[in-house]
Amino acid sequence: MAEEQQAPKATEPTKKRKKAPIVIGVIVAVIVVAGIGFWNWHEQPSFCGTVCHTMSDHVTNYEEGPGVAHLHQAANVSCLDCHQATLDVQLAEVRSQLAGDTDNLGLADRYYVDNSVCLDCHGGSYEELAKSTEDLGAYNPHANPHGEMNCNECHKGHAEQQDTCSQCHENGGQRMLA
Amino acid sequence: MSEDQSRLEPTRRGFLKAAGVAALSAAAATGAFGLTGCGKAEAKEEALVANNAGVGKFSESVYTDVFPFETRGIPVLKKETGVLRRGNVAYVANDIPESEIKRTEETDVLVCGVGLTGSCAALSASDDGTTRVLALEKMDVGRGMFEGMGVVGGTKMTEAGNIVDPAEMMDRMRAAADYRLPIDPIKLWADRSGEAADWMQEKFDEGDGQIETYYKTGNPTAHHFDVPQTEISFRSPQWSEKTTKNAGGGGMMIVKDFANTLNKRSNVDLRFNTPVCKLERNADGRVTGAIAKDADGYFRVNAAKGVILAMGGFESNPAMLEAWCRTEDIEHCSSWAPNSGGTGDGELMGIEIGAQMDPLPAAIMNFDFGYPEGFYPASSGLRPLLGGPMINQDGVRYAAEDLPFQARSNATNAQWHRGEKCWRLGSSTQVNALAPEAQQLLKDNLPAYVEKGYAVEADTLAELADKMGCDASTLEATVARFNGFIDSGHDDDFYRQNLAKATKIEGDHFYALRNQSCILATVSGLVVDYYCHVLDYDNKPIEGLYAAGGNSGGFFAGEYPRHVFGPSVGRCVTFGYVSGQHAAKGE
Structure with a gap:
């Protein structure tokens, strides 16, 4: 947008050229400052909960609740660190908002946390993660014979933890905490 | 549009709906949003299969748009599924350039x-x-x-x-x-x-x-x-x-x-x-x-x-x-x-x-023995209580317990709020019949379920009914009637065939476990x-x-x-x- 404003000014008579950089500079500075302010706000959990939509209890249980989200809060990890919002996804969401298609925002899909996001901080890869829980022995849930599972199959971000293993078999007495 | 279309426009219907605001979005893409840096500019390496790329809830019209003919909708109650398990979708709805x-x-x-x-x-x-x-x-x-x-x-x-x-x-x-x-x-x-x-x-x-x-x-x-x-x-x-x-x-x-x-x-x-x-x-x-x-x-x-x-x-x-x-x-x-x-x-x-x-x-393939978070784990030790009479939100028995899984699930889902609050009843009679270690396992694990509201226990049926949120006299009458069927050998209500295997709900302690349907497969x-x-x-x-x-x-x-x-x-x-x-x- 800044560039579009700059273009017509550049074709104006030379007399005004001296002032133009100042005006543009001020405009850019204001936008940058506002942008930084917006960016900082945008990084806060309160932004997600107030600007576009109700987040139901996702923000409240980030502060305290049954999911692992509140553990991430304690580690200073904010919403968008995990719910990685690429520009195209955010624009698609804005479009749904503008189109009035608010029943179909699909936040759960658009901001779904894939294993790769968890593994960025927890181990780096599924294999490495498995090594970090090797002491669980034959019942290491991260090296199970079923294959790689979605992390959030058991580790729910905003809901009760799921003890998936023991739904079918003994798991060496492990229980989901958090 | 063209380059981003595959990510931005997951479905044809979505594309049409969004056309009106496409210009605004395009402006935003090159302007204000870019300047403020909203969103991670560097795209992560894309997962091979993902929940948010091919088909997702935000593009749920794909599930009707995919058909090669005109479809109609039957007006049914719209509710979210209780299924939390999400796999990664491989199908890509868009044309792949x-x-x-x-x-x-x-x-x-x-x-x-x-x-x-x-x-x-x-x-x-x-x-x-x-x-x-x-x-x-x-x-x-x-x-x-x-x-x-x-x-x-x-x-x-x-x-x-x-x-x-x-x-x-x-x-x-x-x-x-x-x-x-x-x-x-x-x-x-x-x-x-x-x-x-x-x-x-x-x-x-x-x-x-x-x-x-x-x-x-x-x-x-x-x-x-x-x-x-x-x-x-x-x-x-x-x-x-x-x-x-x-x-x-x-x-x-x-x-x-x-x-x-x-x-x-x-x-x-x-x-x-x-x-x-x-x-x-x-x-x-x-x-x-x-x-x-x-x-x-x-x-x-x-x-x-x-x-x-x-x-x-x-x-x-x-x-x-x-x-x-x-x-x-x-x-x-x-x-x-x-x-x-x-x-x-x-x-x-x-x-x-x-x-x-x-x-x-x-x-679908559906079993009962489910609770809101999953299937009652064997490790919970609670399964001995899951054979008891099937009781609905009003404290009324609603089906024969010897029905096959799909019939029990369907009957459950036909109760109030599509099976939101159905139970299995148990009593000290069933628990005392267990080996000591099985009794201990049950006692160790029950409190967690009680805390979450999936189970209640009490010393009297009236107190149990109160915790279940149903009428005490109704529940007492239901249990008396069920126990009577065991005595007479005939289920006057639902024609249960294996009453010989049933045990009475009686003793000095009573339990109710939430019981709902589980989906194993479509x-x-x-x-x-x-x-x-x-x-x-x-x-x-x-x-x-x-x-x-x-x-x-x-x-x-x-x-x-x-x-x-x-x-x-x-x-x-x-x-x-x-x-x-x-x-x-x-x-």
Whole structure:
């Protein structure tokens, strides 16, 4: 947008050229400052909960609740660190908002946390993660014979933890905490 | 628009809806949003399969748009499913631009999905030693959760003297679907499942798992659901007691053994972490192959003889469950089967190129013994309380407890709020009958369930009723009546047949456990003929396309008939075997 404003000014008579950089500079500075302010706000959990939509209890249980989200809060990890919002996804969401298609925002899909996001901080890869829980022995849930599972199959971000293993078999007495 | 279209516009309908604001978004993309840096500018390396790229809840119109004809909506209550298990979707709804297709591979038969069905299809297609088979699985290993296989005839049944009339079984299966079925799929199972079981034993003999099929009599189904015995079981000296005892544990080992055998065959190329995303059909109507994806990006597979869809159902795709199933089937239920691969990829890919899908709503495999977070774990020690009378939100008994799983689930979902608050009752009578360690396990684990509201306990029925939120005198009358049926030997209300196994709700302590439906799988799919060719909506085979197992259809309607022994796995193995045979011959 800044560039579009700059273009017509550049074709104006030379007399005004001296002032133009100042005006543009001020405009850019204001936008940058506002942008930084917006960016900082945008990084806060309160932004997600107030600007576009109700987040139901996702923000409240980030502060305290049954999911692992509140553990991430304690580690200073904010919403968008995990719910990685690429520009195209955010624009698609804005479009749904503008189109009035608010029943179909699909936040759960658009901001779904894939294993790769968890593994960025927890181990780096599924294999490495498995090594970090090797002491669980034959019942290491991260090296199970079923294959790689979605992390959030058991580790729910905003809901009760799921003890998936023991739904079918003994798991060496492990229980989901958090 | 064009470059971003695949990510921004996941569906055609979504595209039309969004057109009005597209200009604004485009401006935002180059302007303000970019300046403020909202969003991560550097895109992460894209996952091979993902929840937010292909099909997702935000683009749920794909589940109606995908059909090649005008659809209508029946006004049903719109509710979210209780299923939390989400697999990663492989199907890509958008056109994949040629520029993104990095390479082309040639094969004879392409097998999409390598669980039990895909393993069987790939083995069968490669049995001749010369047919080139490319088998692609989106997950890191093929999944498999099963214990037995429903068959009619075959060596093991014959040796055991368990002779079942194929015509009778065909009729039992058709009756279980209220005859809402074409002829071929059931007939194929009734005619050739015995042969398929024998073939499966040959594959076990070829493998390293020392797996053996054998006949084991199942618990006869009570009530008026009695059927002939049709289940073949599996065993191996290599399996631990835990594998054998665990629900579905043997299935996992079978899929593993088949993968091992496939890897030993020189004419088979088996790859994991490689989703098949889209079918390709030429102007003559023949399916020529598919677009798949691996770490290097999209690639085209040309399959000279045929493509076999073996990608299962859509039990791990909550948005699709909401779109295609009865609300009461999917609302107050949880998921039970850690396979995660069933996200409807095969159904959607087939329908997109003209394949005939079973009529919706789709049939599901449902058990009860569920609570809002899952299936009551054996490790909770609570299962001894799950055999008690089935009580609804008003404290009234609502069904015979000896009904098969699907009937109990359906009856539960027919109660208030589609089964939101149904219970099983227990008492000190049942608990005291347990071994001391079992009693201790129950006592140790119950408090966690009580805390979450999934269980209540009390010293009197009146107090229990209060905690359940129902009328005390109603619950007391219900229990007295139920206990009376045990004395008289006749269930005046629901005609329970095995009252001799029931114990009274009496003693000095009482329990109520929330009891709801669990979804194990969806069992509707693409309608096939006697040779596993996928049919179009004119019942004409789509040349070059086969479907098998949970990806195929024309086999179940309404619900999975849990009272019949093993038809789901029977279909997986039989149709995998038959589709592989025919695809290898290109006929």
